Amino acid sequence: AKELGTARNEIFVSGMDTQAVQRWQLETDLRLGLKHQEFRLYYQPIISLKTKKIAGFEALVRWQSSKRGFVSPGDFIPVAEETGLIVPLGKWILEEACRQVSDWHEKFPHISPLIMSVNLSGRQFAQPDLVKQIQDVLDGAKIDGDRIKLEITESMMMNDVESAIELLKRLKGLGLRISIDDFGTGYSSLSYLHRFPIDTLKVDRSFVGRMEEGKDNEKYIQIVRTIVSLGHNLDLDVIAEGLETESQVKILEDLNCEYGQGYFFSKPLSREDAEDLLVKNPEW
Ligand code: C2E
Ligand code: CA
Ligand code: CA
Numbered sequence: 001a002k003e004l005g006t007a008r009n010e011i012f013v014s015g016m017d018t019q020a021v022q023r024w025q026l027e028t029d030l031r032l033g034l035k036h037q038e039f040r041l042y043y044q045p046i047i048s049l050k051t052k053k054i055a056g057f058e059a060l061v062r063w064q065s066s067k068r069g070f071v072s073p074g075d076f077i078p079v080a081e082e083t084g085l086i087v088p089l090g091k092w093i094l095e096e097a098c099r100q101v102s103d104w105h106e107k108f109p110h111i112s113p114l115i116m117s118v119n120l121s122g123r124q125f126a127q128p129d130l131v132k133q134i135q136d137v138l139d140g141a142k143i144d145g146d147r148i149k150l151e152i153t154e155s156m157m158m159n160d161v162e163s164a165i166e167l168l169k170r171l172k173g174l175g176l177r178i179s180i181d182d183f184g185t186g187y188s189s190l191s192y193l194h195r196f197p198i199d200t201l202k203v204d205r206s207f208v209g210r211m212e213e214g215k216d217n218e219k220y221i222q223i224v225r226t227i228v229s230l231g232h233n234l235d236l237d238v239i240a241e242g243l244e245t246e247s248q249v250k251i252l253e254d255l256n257c258e259y260g261q262g263y264f265f266s267k268p269l270s271r272e273d274a275e276d277l278l279v280k281n282p283e284w
């Protein structure tokens with residue numbers, strides 16, 4: 001590590017862009033992390049606001065790097081995207097999430113239908129053999145497609161709307177559900193939304209978090225209300241992300257929002273902690 005440190009300084013002194021160097025170092029560590037299996041999935045419960053029971057989980061990747069310690073996905077996912085490492089990482093995430101939901105389905109058959117949401121990155125979405133890959137993963141885990149919900153973002157679909165619609169149709173053909181993540185923050189065009197074969201809108205937590213405090217809080221309530229009714233008018237279920245307080249939950253309930261997710265209910269949990277929660281199967 002000593003020599004490496006010196007090498008890094010020399011690169012810095014020789015005038016290379018430090019940002020590029022840091023990115024390259026992160027890429028190197030990501031590769032090692034993949035090789036040494038340093039990634040884990042955490043699971044954040046998604047709660048039905050009608051029954052107050054667990055309806056499913058969102059799988060969120062965690063990286064405990066032997067060199068760096070804990071690295072936030074907000075920091076490494078973008079680099080994994082740019083470098084293409086998200087493709088092998090994303091494949092592992094999907095496999096692990098499928099294995100987990102299959103296992104929980106067997107252990108907790110009374111809590112059903114338990115649905116696992118998995119984030120899909122733009123790079124994965126652009127893979128020509130995505131449908132085949134997912135089919136293979138579902139077969140490997142021996143689960144039906146309807147156990148899995150893919151979370152995609154608006155911008156992923158706006159590049160090439162027609163091919164995105166085709167791809168989504170094929171994914172739906174596997175029985176998968178599709179959710180639009182961070183809805184309202186991207187570049188979606190409302191004129192296309194009704195053409196996308198999707199199931200759910202996820203209201204971004206930046207809106208939810210501003211409903212109560214700050215000078216524009218009333219406006220944020222209106223924005224959230226508008227997104228929920230837009231979803232309902234298009235026959236979609238709506239999930240509110242980032243619910244942290246009881247009064248936020250109350251507002252969303254009053255708007256007839258179907259699902260909620262956020263620290264008010266639970267942080268993302270390790271597999272063990274998620275299982276403890278499933279054993280209790282609490283009602284919030
Ligand atoms: P996201 O998909 O919007 O995930 C929700 C993020 O909000 C998660 O952060 C979650 O821990 C956090 N969160 C949940 N409830 C609350 C709350 O009540 N308050 C606040 N302040 N935050 C809350 P996380 O796990 O750090 O992930 C950040 C982003 O990284 C994700 O945003 C997603 O874009 C990406 N990401 C995470 N895991 C994966 C993955 O497995 N695959 C891909 N492609 N991207 C991932
Ligand atoms: Ca997500
Ligand atoms: Ca989100």
Ligand code: CA
Pocket residue numbers: 182
């Ligand atoms: Ca996000």
